Amino acid sequence: MKKYYITTPIYYVNDLPHIGHVFTTVLADYIARSKRNLGYDVYFLTGTDEHGQKAEKTAKQTGITPQELADRVVENYYKLWKQLNISYSDFIRTSESRHKKGAAEFFRIVHHNGDIYKGFYEGWYCVPCELILPESTKEEEACPNCGRIAEKKIKEESYFFRLSNYQERLLEYYRSHPGCIKPESRYNEVMRFVESGLRDLSVSRVSITWGVPVPGDPSHIIYVWFDALSNYITALGWSDNDALFKQYWPANIHLVGKDIVRFHCVYWPAFLMSAGIALPETIFGHGWWMMHSAKMSKTLGNVLKPEPLLKMLGSDPVRYFLLREAPLDTDSEISLESIIGRLNADLANDYGNLVSRTFQMIHKYFGGSLNKKPALDTAENSIINAFYSLKNQMDDYCTNLNLAEIFRQTWNIIYLLNKYIDEKQPWAKFKSPDNRDEVEGILYFICDFIRILSILLYPAMPESSTKLMDIFGIKPEEVTLEKTEYGQLPLGVQVPKSLILFPRLDIKEVLKQYEIE
């Protein structure tokens, strides 16, 4: 069985989950479910990054330990991922001992291989923020956190990773693996960046205590990226109980936001090279959701909160919108208006209404179940061919995250089915008793395609697909797209008289309700 290992970043517990976290995770879930649907043995990892200075500071201010803070915040993620039906295989927390053990071992090996040395970390220090600013040649430096000019320079002992030694090996690797960073624009960015020269990287801090101690020198704590990135292998039990590691590593895809592309595409491969571990196949850096042309931020107050959206719209519609309008190459605008517009057009009008009108005719004309299959002619065959053509390309589209094409073709099938009904006019044909067999066949054809759609759309909208599958007497875990063909709907299945899968949404109502939430 072909394996597929997919990851999201681990999210920092200092923040509450926002639409960006939701997007990355839903995207990963969609790919994971799609690959399962295609017969892959999928391992899907997500989790939380719980260490570091900010978490330590927030905990202090709140009067609790960092561990308590992490335990508290991680609940928000558990809850949200449950609401969104995220089908992760494992959820790693960097404060778990399995991770701490692995991260320390990772550090030890890289150190042993001669790529870590002790030196001094120098930088401007912003007193109010208690933050060391990135090293800079400038005389003055404004703090990225508060904007004030930092007043004093600080110098502290730190371990460094010899990133500078990896410039050529990284470039060689990128050149020989053109698909390792996607989309292409990110690949180019990373290439240019590495070509411009690499400096060694500080990988430890003495100023913090919340984290993984450096092996053999516990006054140092392993600093952010070295700790965080290693979760992708520690979660698989690397260096310890490594059955999962052997089975799933290297990752087929690390899904990340564009803000952390560099760390995944430069630092991570260099760390892995040093440790003698295989490199991930693809790192995909997607864009951001923007509101009013600005990155969402609490300061700007243009945050779209996930919880009220889920409450008002439900999990499937939120998932569908994010996937359908996914900002993969560039950033993308999001607004309640655009969400409602998309959901009404695609889900209520096209897909939901197709199901509704079909089921109602089956009831009106045949008491709720069908017992005849149609003879297939050009009209039916062209729809069947549209489906097989999509099915054959599905794996490729998923690997390359070509979601736009998947949804375009899926909705083309829905359009063809609606058109098929209009052209066949079952309501007119039914008036003559001679045509009743034909009408039954027409309805069977559509109904079987609703079954196919439920399987095709299961990775995007598991809840509504499960609703349909229940009606057809099939189980999600037993049915895959891989094995689905036209004509597998058993005769005699009883469908409900009325089924509104996706109610039409009123923009004014939604806006009003969002305000209340």
Next chain:
RNA sequence: UGCGGGGUAGAGCAGUCUGGUAGCUCGUUGGGCUCAUAACCCAAAGGACAUCGGUUCGAAUCCGAUCCCCGCUACCA
């Protein structure tokens, strides 16, 4: 400053590599249908393809210049 991406109908995008009647979704307008969630189906309107110049029988597409917009430019999840 350097590197990269982009400017196509009211909005959002495809088409540019491999020149030859400008396409998709939403919106607008008219029509059809009545099985359906005021839905669905058909049709129409709407574009000097950023600007200027060049190559060519012919350019959104190739070449040059100009003007705008956006991304990346290291320790920040």
